[in-house]
Amino acid sequence: MAQRPIIILPDPKLRLVSAKIERVDDSLRRLIDDMIETMHEAPGVGLAAIQVAEPIRLLVVDVAKKEEEPEPQVFINPEILWSSEERATYEEGCLSIPEYYAEVERPASVRARALDREGKLREVLAEGLMATVLQHEIDHLDGVLFIDHISKLKRDRVIKKFQKAAKRAGDGSHVL
Ligand SMILES: [Zn+2]
Numbered sequence: 744m745a746q747r748p749i750i751i752l753p754d755p756k757l758r759l760v761s762a763k764i765e766r767v768d769d770s771l772r773r774l775i776d777d778m779i780e781t782m783h784e785a786p787g788v789g790l791a792a793i794q795v796a797e798p799i800r801l802l803v804v805d806v807a808k809k810e811e812e813p814e815p816q817v818f819i820n821p822e823i824l825w826s827s828e829e830r831a832t833y834e835e836g837c838l839s840i841p842e843y844y845a846e847v848e849r850p851a852s853v854r855a856r857a858l859d860r861e862g863k864l865r866e867v868l869a870e871g872l873m874a875t876v877l878q879h880e881i882d883h884l885d886g887v888l889f890i891d892h893i894s895k896l897k898r899d900r901v902i903k904k905f906q907k908a909a910k911r912a913g914d915g916s917h918v919l
């Protein structure tokens with residue numbers, strides 16, 4: 744297993760719509776293992792393949808608490824089948840938008856369908872944090888970021904901040 748670098752804002756790849764996965768094989772399972780390791784090391788509670796620059800519909804989630812055993816879950820080609828009318832607000836962050844947090848309101852529970860790492864179809868009813876994480880990660884597969892759910896004013900501000908940081912990093916080689 745190996746960790747993979749996580750791409751961050753304003754990397755344009757984050758806006759790609761990821762492609763459906765046609766085959767669940769060993770090479771995909773290697774990527775899954777790398778993503779789980781990357782997510783645990785970060786640490787984060789979810790990671791979409793596009794965040795490690797792979798534009799395919801795959802995500803990993805682990806909402807186990809720090810003192811609990813890790814419990815990574817794999818979702819291949821996930822689809823939301825049903826969302827509750829009831830909504831819930833969580834303070835969200837994203838490994839691709841480091842150190843920025845904002846409250847986002849989403850459906851409080853969702854029913855989703857996906858393939859697991861063996862390629863078997865499964866259905867889950869996600870509630871609480873799991874529901875938020877699943878929706879956040881599935882958004883990534885469609886090029887949507889959690890900052891798209893906040894006000895335009897706040898979003899423009901955070902995008903500008905990351906654009907400046909990227910520019911500074913790019914200029915860095917000339918600073919002596
Ligand atoms: Zn994210």
